[in-house]
Amino acid sequence: MGSQVDVYITLVAMSGVLNLFLGIYAFIHRKDIPNARTFLIYIIALSLYIFGFAFELASDSLAEIKRWIVVEYMGMPFAAVFGLLLIFHYLGKRVPRFAVAAMFVIPVITLLMVATNDAHHLFYKSIYLRTSSPSPLVDISIGEWYIVHGAYTFACLLAGAVMLIRRWPQSRGTFRPQHVTLTFSQIIPMVSSFLYLMGATPQGIDPVPIVLSITSCMYFWAIASSRMLTIVPIAKEIIFESMREGVIVLDSARRIVDYNPALAVLMPEAGNWMVGRKLPEAWLKLTGTSFPAGETIDGLEEELEWTTGGRKLTSLIRTSQVLGKGGETLGTLLLLIDVTEQRRLQDQLRQLAYTDVLTGIANRAQFFHLGKLMLKEAAASRSFCSFLLFDLDFFKRINDTYGHDVGDQALVHVAKVCKRSLPPRAVFARYGGEEFVIGLPGASMKEAGEVAERLRLALSGEPLRMQSDLLQITASFGVAEYAGGSGTLESLLRVADAALYEAKRNGRDAVMLAAATAESAE
Incomplete structure (x- = not known):
């Protein structure tokens, strides 16, 4: 015993x-x-x-x-x-x-x-x-x-x-x-x-x-x-399970303690393997990207993008502290709101606001916005800046002979040909009708003239292919230069427009460099 x-x-x-x-x-x-x-x-x-x-x-x-x-x-x-x-x-x-x-x-x-x-x-x-x-x-x-x-x-x-x-x-x-x-x-x-x-x-x-x-x-x-001693679930399970937004629950040490089913829609790789891991470690595996915030993520509100299953997703990430009855911090809720469709619609609206629908290049409003920025940079750095205006020769004849559908095809064709021959920093836009405008940061009058000549040759050397015919398209160019001073974008474009009409009077399919400056045109 x-x-x-x-x-x-x-x-x-x-x-x-x-x-x-x-x-x-x-x-x-x-x-x-x-x-x-x-x-x-x-x-x-x-x-x-x-x-x-x-x-x-x-x-x-x-x-x-x-x-x-x-x-x-x-x-x-x-x-x-x-x-x-x-x-x-x-x-x-x-x-x-x-x-x-x-x-x-x-x-x-x-x-x-x-x-x-x-x-x-x-x-x-x-x-x-x-x-x-x-x-x-x-x-x-x-x-x-x-x-x-x-x-x-x-x-x-x-x-x-x-x-x-x-x-x-x-x-x-x-x-x-x-x-x-x-x-x-x-x-x-x-x-x-x-x-x-x-x-x-x-x-x-x-x-x-x-x-x-x-x-x-x-x-x-x-x-x-x-991998931890979490006696208390931080989130209420019934509400937690039914939420449409993805939720990740973190403890006070920024370790993942739970997630809801909606997260798997945004992140198919989500699973119990995440529990106990630090957020940055799990985030890298889930999205292939680093989590943007450091240790302090309280009050975070940021849009993040990642690709899953070949689909690009955009989510608005918000964080919120979970407080106990005495005001102590128990953890953090990381809320992921899928804004992919919203972002797509916003991008479409932005494109409609700043892009010419027919040709896909910038529209007149966007050109004036970017062109004025270009002039400010040139004035600040005391460098050159040039602008080209050109329109298609005998465009009305194309519309009258072949119809407006072919006229639209001609405008699209011109935009494609010119984009291939432009410098990377050039701003290319449809100015209106059959008229186009180009901004060339850092380019002198001579350099801009060379670009215009290259475009003229490219257009004349590449006719528009129709079903049973080739349509020859040519254009006339006017070039103006900003070399410091008080000239505005509008005055420079007036100078370029005057040079353009001089090219037309001289027989079309030509490049004319402006003799006047922006100041003299005001």
């Missing part, structure tokens, strides 16, 4: 050590654990109960046993309440402060009853050493308050287990390791206590301190499976 008790003491002590390790881990990572204070006190209460029981078994006298029983009850009745509070918090159920205080009334009375039992015998009617045992084990005769305490503790464990079991169908895979751990942390001690009270345990010894080592191992398993 003595050796059996020694083995039992060893097992109980091992259970206590596991609880201590769990408590040390929780303390070290308390900043990353929601509701860490409640969890730590829960572990301390369990440890007091377990080690108190181990020292009770190792005691040599009844007086010493009674002292360690008091230590046990400094932990055991309180652990049941703290465990229930963890479950309330896990399920998102708010418990008013007065209700929390009321939950500890019976445990406090129980501790006082145990500590003063010799004066009233309301907890134990009697407690005595077993005469048949060589080891100093005790038997008890329970009193009235023992029944109250036992019923209350059993009710706390049962209430927690029932709530968790009812919530199981709604639990996401991400949180199921925690859900299982919390559920069994209620069921295992409850069943063990029942067997003890029924006298079904070996040598009539309380098995609860030993089986608590199982719940400790399960907590370690929950830590390993989710």
